[in-house]
Amino acid sequence: MIIKHNNIFPTFVSEFDLTGHESNSLVIEKIDTYYKKKDPTLYNNNRERFLNEPDLVELWKTFQECCDIYCEKANIKPVIVGSNWVNALQLDDNLRAHTHPTSVISGVYYPYIESEDTPLTFENIASPIIKEHNIRRIMRNVDNTAGLSKKDYEVNDMAFYPQNESLIIFPSYLNHWVNPSATHKRYTVVFNTLLYSERKAFQPYIRDYRIEPHEDK
């Protein structure tokens, strides 16, 4: 008897170390200003367009490059950076579980985070279904399947401890959250994406700054 066990449907979450990026201190300065002034008209009158600031174009380009690498590696169609915004968590602040609907992949950049801070946690996409179908009970008898142990099948979620000046890219459908922050300062720049082929429909709000200027001539 020939038996083949297959472990299917892996999920890609990628980490990019952007230490020393030229825009890092400017980003921190802008987030400081945003939260000090509490002025919703800062950054193009729209909190969701932070990265479209002309002086942040190099950071936009870097995020776009990371998206291109992710899409190539994950074998998905090219995307372009879309809506984006900043977030600052203070001690005990948390982020409730959520997904980013309508986006393809999403990214979160940490211009400032302390090493002992709370992780970003992703839920196993299969967890709700596994619970619903009570598969766990059956799995009790599984010793080794496709090179995995029973423990590997019991992963409900996975915690990522973000490094300062790093970017994490993940599929937007992944449910994720941050438990109460353990430090006084946790800054993030978050972005969503759309298919590159659909970008024209969203101009002038979404541009490819590698080939399109901020202002129309």
Ligand SMILES: [Fe+2]
């Ligand atoms: Fe999120």
